[in-house]
Amino acid sequence: MDIKLIALDMDGTLLNSEQAVSDFNREKIAQALAKDVHVVLSTGRWLSSCYPYAESLNLSSYLITCNGGEIWTVDKELRERHLLNPERVQMMWELADDMGINTWMVSTDKIWYGNGPDHFSDHEWLKYGCDSHDTEKLDTIVKELSYYDDLELTNSLPTNIEVNPKGVSKASALQHVCDEIGITMENVMAAGDSLNDIKMIQEAGIGVAMGNAQEAIKNVADYVTDTNNQHGVGQAIEKFVL
Incomplete structure (x- = not known):
C-alpha cells in the first residue's frame, strides 16, 4: 500500500494520558514527513487546542478540526466549514x-x-x-x-x-483533503480510538485502531496497534509507512 497521508486522531491516539506526544511517536512522524508523507491531525478538538501540537511536530499540511466541521491549512487558512442550526x-x-x-x-x-x-x-x-x-x-x-x-x-x-x-465526519473532511492533494483514500493510513474515528478508519486504505480503542473501532480496523501510552501511533507508522 502506497501511503501518502497519515491521519491521526489526537486524544486517546497520538497523545498519551499526559496529553503529550511521546518521543517515539515524534520520531516516527518526523521520519514520515522526511519521506514527503502528509501528516494530518484529524481531531474533535477545535483549532486553538490542536494547533500548538501541529506546530511542535512541524506539520505542513492540513488540520481537520471539530470532527470534520472545519478544515484548515497549517497557515490557519480556513478551507471548509460546516455549521449546526442554532x-x-x-x-x-x-x-x-x-x-x-x-x-x-x-x-x-x-x-x-x-x-x-x-x-x-x-x-x-x-x-x-x-x-x-x-x-x-x-x-x-x-x-x-x-x-x-x-x-x-x-x-x-x-x-x-x-x-x-449531518454528513460531517473526519472521513468526509479527509476526502476533501485527498482531493486537494491529488490522492485517494486508498493512500491514507488513519488511526483512532472512538466512534468519531470509525468512518475514516473504514474508508482509509489502512485503518488502524489503537489498543485502547472502543471495541467497535477494533472490529472495523485493518490492524490493531498498541495503546496510546505505548506509542501505538509510532508503531503503526513504522509498520505501514517507513
Whole structure:
C-alpha cells in the first residue's frame, strides 16, 4: 500500500494520558514527513487546542478540526466549514440541561462549558457535546436526537455524545483533503480510538485502531496497534509507512 497521508486522531491516539506526544511517536512522524508523507491531525478538538501540537511536530499540511466541521491549512487558512442550526443547538442544550448532564459547545468565537448564550442565533455553531457516566441518560439523549435527520451523532469517549451537522465526519473532511492533494483514500493510513474515528478508519486504505480503542473501532480496523501510552501511533507508522 502506497501511503501518502497519515491521519491521526489526537486524544486517546497520538497523545498519551499526559496529553503529550511521546518521543517515539515524534520520531516516527518526523521520519514520515522526511519521506514527503502528509501528516494530518484529524481531531474533535477545535483549532486553538490542536494547533500548538501541529506546530511542535512541524506539520505542513492540513488540520481537520471539530470532527470534520472545519478544515484548515497549517497557515490557519480556513478551507471548509460546516455549521449546526442554532435552533438545534439550543434544543440540545436545553435537553441536556433539563436532565442534569454536563454540556460543552463549540462556536466559531468561543467554547461554552455548562452554560449557553442568551441568544443562540447570535453565534455560529460547529459542534455540540455532552457527557455523563449515567448511560441511561446518554441513551435517552441519543434516542431523542435520532429523530432529527440533520444531525450526525458520534462520541470521543464511551461517556459522551458529540454532534455535528449531518454528513460531517473526519472521513468526509479527509476526502476533501485527498482531493486537494491529488490522492485517494486508498493512500491514507488513519488511526483512532472512538466512534468519531470509525468512518475514516473504514474508508482509509489502512485503518488502524489503537489498543485502547472502543471495541467497535477494533472490529472495523485493518490492524490493531498498541495503546496510546505505548506509542501505538509510532508503531503503526513504522509498520505501514517507513
